[in-house]
Amino acid sequence: MSLRTRLTLIYGGLFMVAGVLLLGVTYLLFSQELGKDHRVVIRGTIKTTAPAATPRPPSDQLFVLNEAGDVLTGPEAERVMEEQRKQVRAAATQSLLVQGGIALVLVGGLAAGFGWIVAGRVLAPLHRVTDTARRIAAAPAAGRGLHERIALEGPDDEVKNLADAFDTMVERLDHSFDGQRRFVANASHELRTPLTLGRALVEIAMHRKAASPDVRQLGESLLEINTRHEQLISGLLVLADTEKELTAVYPVNLADVITHVVAQLTREATAAGVRVTAEPGDAPTVGDALLLERLVHNLVENAVRHNVDDGWVRVTSRTVPGGRVEVEVSNTGPDVPPYEVEGLFKPFRRLGADRMVGAKGAGLGLSIVQSVAEAHSGTVQASSRDGGGLQIVVSLPVDPG
Numbered sequence: 001m002s003l004r005t006r007l008t009l010i011y012g013g014l015f016m017v018a019g020v021l022l023l024g025v026t027y028l029l030f031s032q033e034l035g036k037d038h039r040v041v042i043r044g045t046i047k048t049t050a051p052a053a054t055p056r057p058p059s060d061q062l063f064v065l066n067e068a069g070d071v072l073t074g075p076e077a078e079r080v081m082e083e084q085r086k087q088v089r090a091a092a093t094q095s096l097l098v099q100g101g102i103a104l105v106l107v108g109g110l111a112a113g114f115g116w117i118v119a120g121r122v123l124a125p126l127h128r129v130t131d132t133a134r135r136i137a138a139a140p141a142a143g144r145g146l147h148e149r150i151a152l153e154g155p156d157d158e159v160k161n162l163a164d165a166f167d168t169m170v171e172r173l174d175h176s177f178d179g180q181r182r183f184v185a186n187a188s189h190e191l192r193t194p195l196t197l198g199r200a201l202v203e204i205a206m207h208r209k210a211a212s213p214d215v216r217q218l219g220e221s222l223l224e225i226n227t228r229h230e231q232l233i234s235g236l237l238v239l240a241d242t243e244k245e246l247t248a249v250y251p252v253n254l255a256d257v258i259t260h261v262v263a264q265l266t267r268e269a270t271a272a273g274v275r276v277t278a279e280p281g282d283a284p285t286v287g288d289a290l291l292l293e294r295l296v297h298n299l300v301e302n303a304v305r306h307n308v309d310d311g312w313v314r315v316t317s318r319t320v321p322g323g324r325v326e327v328e329v330s331n332t333g334p335d336v337p338p339y340e341v342e343g344l345f346k347p348f349r350r351l352g353a354d355r356m357v358g359a360k361g362a363g364l365g366l367s368i369v370q371s372v373a374e375a376h377s378g379t380v381q382a383s384s385r386d387g388g389g390l391q392i393v394v395s396l397p398v399d400p401g
Contacts, residue, residue: 018111146174253281283317283325284399303331331387
């Protein structure tokens with residue numbers, strides 16, 4: 001039986017039951033009112049009538065005794081009887097309308113309550129489908145949450161067919177994302193070997209005693225291109241790792257990560273003429289230490305490389321209200337239009353002249369930052385600074401322990 005048929009039968013049955021109850025209550029009230037022995041006083045008169053089964057006598061045999069003891073008969077008695085019959089009908093009608101209306105409200109409310117309960121039980125599978133779809137849609141990264149299935153049990157109706165179709169779609173998407181991640185990871189690993197071998201051959205050729213200046217210059221250019229390709233592959237591997245589920249997380253203090261990363265990049269910053277200032281505040285969180293280190297490393301490295309002469313980079317970490325920790329990296333640098341900021345977090349996107357093939361980096365730095373943050377249930381916010389440069393704030397959950 002289809003869901004539509006079941007709902008029709010359920011609500012139709014409830015309506016019929018409510019109608020029967022209302023009809024029965026109305027009949028009982030009406031019969032009770034008409035069955036009463038009415039003694040109505042009208043203008044000082046008291047009416048007494050014969051039983052309903054007794055044939056009605058002529059009007060001259062009807063007697064009405066008033067309060068004074070006078071006996072009324074003839075047309076006067078007939079008039080009094082007619083007025084009293086009208087009053088009885090009016091009283092019965094009023095009682096039926098008032099008490100019947102109250103009964104109707106009570107029975108209607110009871111039917112609506114039962115309908116609400118039954119509809120909730122019938123539509124519960126639809127809520128389950130909706131909740132599953134929302135959890136998958138709210139996953140922090142593409143492909144996350146696709147392992148969930150509704151696996152709805154019950155009669156083979158429209159809702160079960162919808163749930164089964166949804167499970168089939170999610171399963172195919174899950175396989176597609178898994179295949180994509182495996183391809184990126186495998187291709188990146190396979191490409192590392194020839195690049196490493198090519199670097200070794202170029203270095204051997206450059207350092208031969210018989211190597212001419214042209215060969216050494218060509219070797220330096222090849223090494224620079226090789227380095228860029230290695231960075232690209234390394235970035236692709238990190239992106240593939242961030243798309244995986246974090247199976248093991250450990251307490252990590254971002255203050256220690258900042259101190260370590262700044263020490264690593266001090267030489268590069270000094271060579272570029274950029275001053276790096278670190279203000280590591282206590283910022284405990286949980287996650288993958290290597291990925292979090294890569295997040296901070298990419299932020300600081302990006303701030304150093306995309307800077308100006310005699311520029312500066314400031315790196316801070318702190319704990320903020322609301323159970324969050326933040327890492328903030330701001331720097332001087334070229335002017336970044338506000339409409340370009342969001343695009344910098346897309347893979348292989350660079351700004352202005354940095355879009356050239358020979359530019360430093362592969363355009364994956366900030367996209368890796370965003371992927372790592374999302375893998376740790378965090379967010380990234382960036383804004384352009386007045387006078388040039390960026391201000392990037394990464395927010396992560398605080399370590400509850």
